[in-house]
Amino acid sequence: MAFSSFDMVQPSKITSAKILIAGGFGVGKTTMVGAVSEIAPLSTEELISAESEGVDDLSGVESKVTTTVALDFGRITVNPSLILYLFGTPGQERFRFFWDELAAGALGAVVLADIRRLDDSFATIDFFESRRLPFVVGVNYFDGAHRYRLSDLRAALDLEDQVPMRYCDARSRDSCKQLLVGLTEHLLTRLESVPDQPISGTPASPAIRLDR
Numbered sequence: 001m002a003f004s005s006f007d008m009v010q011p012s013k014i015t016s017a018k019i020l021i022a023g024g025f026g027v028g029k030t031t032m033v034g035a036v037s038e039i040a041p042l043s044t045e046e047l048i049s050a051e052s053e054g055v056d057d058l059s060g061v062e063s064k065v066t067t068t069v070a071l072d073f074g075r076i077t078v079n080p081s082l083i084l085y086l087f088g089t090p091g092q093e094r095f096r097f098f099w100d101e102l103a104a105g106a107l108g109a110v111v112l113a114d115i116r117r118l119d120d121s122f123a124t125i126d127f128f129e130s131r132r133l134p135f136v137v138g139v140n141y142f143d144g145a146h147r148y149r150l151s152d153l154r155a156a157l158d159l160e161d162q163v164p165m166r167y168c169d170a171r172s173r174d175s176c177k178q179l180l181v182g183l184t185e186h187l188l189t190r191l192e193s194v195p196d197q198p199i200s201g202t203p204a205s206p207a208i209r210l211d212r
């Protein structure tokens with residue numbers, strides 16, 4: 001794995017960034033935070049209640065018995081200069097009100113999409129597009145699903161060309177790390193295109209930035 005772009009961050013400074021791991025119900029957000037975090041992840045899992053019936057689509061994840069009711073939290077040191085703090089969102093519709101709170105101060109996001117339930121990703125993509133928060137899309141591949149071409153998936157999601165997208169396995173540390181590398185490179189590219197302005201997070205965010 002090449003981490004060359006991260007070398008652009010000054011080695012003398014330790015920079016941290018808040019990153020959201022977001023997506024619809026049961027796409028693998030908690031799994032990803034758990035797979036990639038170097039600390040024991042904080043999770044807030046509770047048994048799925050009747051409130052979910054008829055609202056959240058359980059198809060494909062029928063065996064799922066718990067759901068995130070607040071957030072997931074983890075940390076990964078990308079290189080000696082860069083630490084990412086990962087905040088996984090809850091996926092159930094009734095917890096959507098909490099996303100703005102979670103997004104405060106975030107520098108960017110990984111949007112996870114379940115290959116079998118792409119429709120569930122529209123609301124998440126809209127969320128970040130409307131807040132102008134940079135994101136990458138990880139298409140979480142579940143066993144036995146059809147493997148579409150990425151270009152077809154991009155068209156189906158109506159995703160702009162500059163938004164990085166790749167297949168991933170939320171259970172694999174390497175795969176998740178590649179998504180985070182892709183996000184960091186995306187953030188740095190944006191920083192280069194507007195060199196005098198820090199990348200801002202959400203409007204209410206403190207000025208977290210990648211120092212260069």
Ligand SMILES: Nc1nc2c(ncn2[C@@H]2O[C@H](COP(=O)(O)OP(=O)(O)OP(=O)(O)O)[C@@H](O)[C@H]2O)c(=O)[nH]1
Nearest residue numbers: 025026027028029030031067068091142143169170
């Ligand atoms: N086969 C396969 N299963 C996966 C993958 N990622 C997650 N899972 C499984 O899918 C289920 C859902 O994963 P979670 O990580 O709880 O999903 P979530 O997005 O956090 O769910 P909510 O918080 O309820 O929205 C779990 O049973 C995981 O083990 C994957 O890449 N492949």
Ligand SMILES: [Mg+2]
Nearest residue numbers: 029030067068
């Ligand atoms: Mg979860």
